[in-house]
Amino acid sequence: METSECSTVSVLQVANELGYxxxxxxxxxKQETGYSVGGLIRIRKMHTARQLLENRSMSVKEVARMVGYKNQSHFASAFKDTYGCNPSRLNHSYQLTDSVCPG
Known part of the structure; x- marks a missing residue:
């Protein structure tokens, strides 16, 4: 899934594309992965967001919008739930280690 697709993908779109x-x-x-389709979409969005933040070329607000969050605080909450740290902490870290933001 490309970054631009990541922001708008839905369960219906994935199902239609796969013919289910x-x-x-x-x-x-759920049977194969233990996650719902929506859960896997969220995981992919957070993975993409982490990569973009580690690059440090975009602000947290820009990354949030790029992965489909209109509200930066909702994005920050989802990111923290996934990685255990705030996205701004990862974005401003000079040395990216698991101690900064486990992942």
Whole structure:
């Protein structure tokens, strides 16, 4: 999934692309990965966001919008739930280590 796709992808789009009904895709996904499709989409968004923040060429607000969050505080909360640290901490860190933001 490319960064631009990451911001707008939906369960329905993924199901249609793979040729499954959304319900069937949800069942398969949960059975095979332990995550819902929406959960996997969120994981991918957070992975993309972390990569962008580690690059340090974009602000947290820009990254949040790029991965599909209109509200920066919702993005920060989702990022912290995923990685255990605030995205601004990772963005401003000079030495990126797991102690800064485990991942």
């Amino acid at each position: 009904s959304p319900r069937h895709l949800q069942r398969l996904c």
